Amino acid sequence: VERSRGLGDVYKRQMSCSLYEIEVMCKRAARGAGLHWGYAEEAGKAARWLAVNGFPGPEMILEVLTFNEGHKFEAIAPMPTSVVWHASSELLCPLISGVAICDRAAEVAAGVVIKLGPTAHPLLLVPFVAAAAKYTDEVLELSWNEVEITLAPTHFSSIGGITKLSVERVEAVCCQRSSKTLKSATKREPMQDVDEDIWNKLNILAHRTFAPASEASRLAGAGAGLSDIN
Secondary structure, X not given: OEEEEEEOOEEEEEEEOOHHHHHHHHHHHHHHOOOOHHHHHHHHHHHHHHHHOOOOHHHHHHHHHHHHOOOOHHHHOOOOOOOOEOOOOOOEOHHHHHHHHHHOHHHHHOOOOEEEOXXXXXXXXXXXXXXXXXXXXXXXXXXXXXXEEEEOOXXXXXXXXXXXXXXXXXXXXXXXXXXXXOOOOOOOOOOOEEEHHHHHHHHHHHHHHOOOOOXXXXXXXXXXXXXXXX
C-alpha cells in the first residue's frame, strides 16, 4: 500500500511495510552492501527493533550502509587493542560495534564499562544493547551527549528527543550496567510507513546479492563473485 504525504509542494510517497518485510529487506541490503550474512542478519534484526519502537529502522540502516561504502571492515571496526574503542578510519560503524558489545554482554553486566570513540549513527547501537540486557537479565545503559537510554530485559526508557537520538555522529558513547529501576517504559507507536525512496535504495543494495543470469554465474552458483568488505 502506498500513500502520498506532504506539506505544501513537498510530497513523499510512503509504503506500508510489515516488520517482517523490514527485517528481510534490511538484511538483504546489508548483505548486498558487502557485510557477511551474520552481520547482515543482525542488521535486519536491529532495523526491526527500531521499527517496533517507533524509530526509522530502514532509514538508519541505509544511512549506515551508505557510510560503510568504500571502507574495509577493519577500518570501521573497533581496534582490538583500544581501551576506548576506536576505528582506524574516522568513525566506528555502529552495526559492527553493536555486535561486539553483544559479544561482551556478560562483561558489561558484570560491571565492565565499554567506551566508544567517534561513532556514526549511535542510535543503531541501541538494539544491540537491548539484546545484551535481555541476554544477561540486567539493566544496561547507553549514553552520548545529552542522550541516556536505559534498557531492561523487556522495556526501555530514554532521555533526549528524536533529533538528539538520530544524530549522524558523536565523539563518545558509553555502555555500562545501570543501577536504575525502570518505573515506566518509553512508549512509541510502531513504525508502519517507510519512505518509498529509502525502500527503493535498500532494494538496489539487496539486488546485489542476486547473481547475474549468465552461463558463467550458473556454472559458478548463485551468489558467486560477491566481495565482502572484510
